[in-house]
Amino acid sequence: MRIRTDGDYAHRLDAIESAMEVLDENTKTAAVIAACEHARQDRKAKQKALAHPDMTPELAEILSTSVLQLSYETHTSLNTR
Secondary structure, three states: OOOOOOHHHHHHHHHHHHHHHHOOOOOHHHHHHHHHHHHHHHHHHHHHHHOOOOOOHHHHHHHOOOOOOOOOOOOOOOOOO
16 A cells, blocks of 8 residues: 655655654554554543543543544433322
């Protein structure tokens, strides 16, 4: 697979090089693969976090990103006889 990083796509090279640094990878390919794996694991972890009893709407907002927005709502009801 080839990823264009010229012209209007130059920002992609910055993102890939940043991933290389953050994920401690020494090739662009390894960085992209590691970033994809991280995204998969991160999504599962966030789904688990949303189900945690200590979750709040504020924490869900903090865990959100521009790519994956999270929301959390609590519903309560009171039945009286």
